[in-house]
Structures are given as structure tokens and as C-alpha cells.
Amino acid sequence: MSFDEETFKREVLSKIPLRDESPLPPNWLHVEMLERFRVLEFAPIKEGMNVLEVGCGAHALTTVPLAHLVGETGRVVAVDKSRWRFFEEITSVTGVKHRIIPLKLDARELPFPFKTFDLAVLVHGVRSLKNEGTMVRVISEMLRVSERVFIAESLPVANNERQEAHLELYNLREEIFEALFGEKDDLHYPTLEKLTELVEKAGGNVIESGTFEPALPHYLAYLPREYVEGIKDKDKRTELLKRWDRAYEKWKRGTKHPPVGWILAESSPLDHNFHTAEEEN
Numbered sequence: 001m002s003f004d005e006e007t008f009k010r011e012v013l014s015k016i017p018l019r020d021e022s023p024l025p026p027n028w029l030h031v032e033m034l035e036r037f038r039v040l041e042f043a044p045i046k047e048g049m050n051v052l053e054v055g056c057g058a059h060a061l062t063t064v065p066l067a068h069l070v071g072e073t074g075r076v077v078a079v080d081k082s083r084w085r086f087f088e089e090i091t092s093v094t095g096v097k098h099r100i101i102p103l104k105l106d107a108r109e110l111p112f113p114f115k116t117f118d119l120a121v122l123v124h125g126v127r128s129l130k131n132e133g134t135m136v137r138v139i140s141e142m143l144r145v146s147e148r149v150f151i152a153e154s155l156p157v158a159n160n161e162r163q164e165a166h167l168e169l170y171n172l173r174e175e176i177f178e179a180l181f182g183e184k185d186d187l188h189y190p191t192l193e194k195l196t197e198l199v200e201k202a203g204g205n206v207i208e209s210g211t212f213e214p215a216l217p218h219y220l221a222y223l224p225r226e227y228v229e230g231i232k233d234k235d236k237r238t239e240l241l242k243r244w245d246r247a248y249e250k251w252k253r254g255t256k257h258p259p260v261g262w263i264l265a266e267s268s269p270l271d272h273n274f275h276t277a278e279e280e281n
Contacts, residue, residue: 003041003069009034012068012094023252028219029059029090035214035257037065039123042210042262043150047071052117052146053078054107054138055125058085060100062123067096077101077117079110108137112145120146126153126195127187139202143267149204152262155211156189162217162256169247169255170221176240179231192261204265211261218257222248 013033018026025031040062045051049070056063056078066076078087078100091097105111120142129135142149158164173186190198196206228244231237 003037005037008037008065008068012064012096015094016090017093024219024222031217032220033061033064035216035218036062036123038214039152039260039262040065040069042212043119043121044148044264045069045119048073049118050074050116051076052120052142054120054122054142055128056080056087056102058083058087060087060090062121063100064091064094064096066121067091067099070099072099075099075101077103079103079105079107081106107141108134110141110145115145115147117146120149123152124154126151127189128185130184130187132198135198136202139199139204143202143204143265147266149265150262151195151199151265152260153195154189154257155192155259155261157259159259160256162254163258165250165253166218166221166255166258169251172240172244172247173221173223176223176228176231179233179236179240180227189258195261195263199263199265203268205268206263206265208264209262211259213259214257216257218255221251221255
């Protein structure tokens with residue numbers, strides 16, 4: 001189908017109220033959702049498709065563009081284990097809620113007995129899966145229940161100072177979360193080669209892959225300083241506060257989205273079973 005960005009802006013983004021969440025700009029959600037729409041230009045989406053989205057997140061950033069693209073006769077089954085805070089509000093105001101079926105569950109064990117979907121999508125969600133065993137298990141499940149799988153993730157690459165500013169602040173998140181909660185989250189971005197390796201370990205055959213520049217600002221590296229101040233280990237807190245202050249000064253002068261890598265895959269002809277010790281964590 002035609003990926004008409006102006007139509008998307010007019011019919012969807014214009015309905016989302018501006019948000020007062022300083023230091024983020026009032027239109028940050030619009031910009032992030034537009035980036036997801038541009039990512040999906042590389043996915044083989046057609047009107048009427050039945051699409052599975054893994055890791056829809058609190059703000060439905062990819063869910064809304066997906067629901068717009070599948071049209072009135074299509075459906076998006078949106079899966080997330082816990083992050084639902086603004087999901088209903090955003091899908092309602094954008095007018096696509098009736099095209100979406102939300103499911104709160106663990107994507108490592110999807111409750112579909114056969115290939116239920118035309119396409120399964122994981123956009124900017126690999127980094128939230130905490131460890132490689134979980135990544136492989138989730139991708140394996142996506143391959144099991146869908147004809148094809150589309151995965152996209154930011155790459156650890158900076159081609160200019162504003163992309164460097166994003167990466168410097170974003171790369172603190174993994175350490176901050178580990179210091180606060182004892183486990184990693186928002187892992188460092190993988191390379192495209194690593195994404196390919198994960199797909200192949202999960203039993204997938206990569207059909208196409210590529211990279212592109214979103215050419216948009218990117219605000220989601222930001223994490224409030226109060227999070228860092230809450231770290232109990234004094235030495236670690238002091239170290240991370242210094243690094244956060246330094247990175248934030250660069251970030252607030254301007255930040256851009258790094259390049260994005262994407263992969264389209266299907267199940268390998270061979271039958272795979274992947275159960276590792278890591279998957280049980």
C-alpha cells in the first residue's frame with residue numbers, strides 16, 4: 001500500500017494533544033510516532049493484514065501507525081507484558097482503537113497454536129528484552145505464529161554530533177537500571193550483524209535487511225536525573241551523576257535519531273527448538 005506520510009500526519013498525528021513533559025518538547029510523541037511510521041515503510045504491510053506487534057509499550061508508538069496502515073479490514077494484536085499506562089488513551093484519541101486487540105502477556109509463550117498472523121513486528125523493542133536468551137525465545141515465537149517477521153532497532157552508530165549526543169545519554173540507561181533494580185534494561189543498541197545472528201539462532205531465514213536514517217530528532221534517551229539520585233551505592237551514584245550531567249548538556253543542545261537497522265525474515269525450513277538456561281531467567 002502507499003505509505004502517505006502527509007495523510008498519516010493529518011489523520012492521526014494531528015489528533016494527539018501536545019504534552020507538557022519538560023524537558024521533552026510538547027510534540028515529542030508525534031515525532032517518535034512519525035519515526036515508527038517511517039520504519040514501517042520497509043515492512044511488507046498491506047491493507048487487511050492480521051499483524052502481531054510484540055512490545056507495544058505504554059505509548060503505542062508503533063501500534064498506531066500499524067493500525068493506520070492495515071486499514072479498516074485489518075487488525076493489530078498488540079502484546080506487552082506490563083507497559084500499558086497511556087495505551088488506551090492514545091489509541092482512542094487517534095481513532096484506531098477498534099482495529100487493535102491488546103493482550104497483556106509474556107511474548108516468550110504466545111497463546112497461538114499455529115501461524116495466525118500475516119506479519120509479526122518488533123520495532124525498537126529488542127533492547128528491552130534484557131538478555132540474549134529471551135531475545136531468541138521471543139523471535140522464535142514470532143516466527144512460529146507468523147508467516148513473516150519484521151524487526152527494527154536503532155544501531156550503535158553516530159554520523160554527526162547530535163546522534164552522538166543521543167547515544168551518550170542513552171548508553172547510561174543500562175547501567176542506571178542495573179544499579180537501581182539489580183537487572184539490566186534498555187540494553188545498548190545491537191549491530192545489524194547481531195540482529196541477524198539473533199534471528200538465525202531463533203530459527204529464522206533473513207529474506208531482506210537494510211539500514212536507513214530517520215532524519216528526525218530523538219528524545220527517548222532522556223531519563224530524569226532523579227533516577228540516578230536514587231542509586232544507593234554512593235560511589236556508583238556519584239560516577240553516574242557526573243556522566244549524566246555531561247551527557248545531558250550535549251543532549252539538550254540537540255539530539256537526532258541514530259541510523260536504524262531492519263530485518264525481514266521467515267521460518268527456516270528446519271524445525272528448531274531453542275531452550276537455554278538464559279531463557280528461564
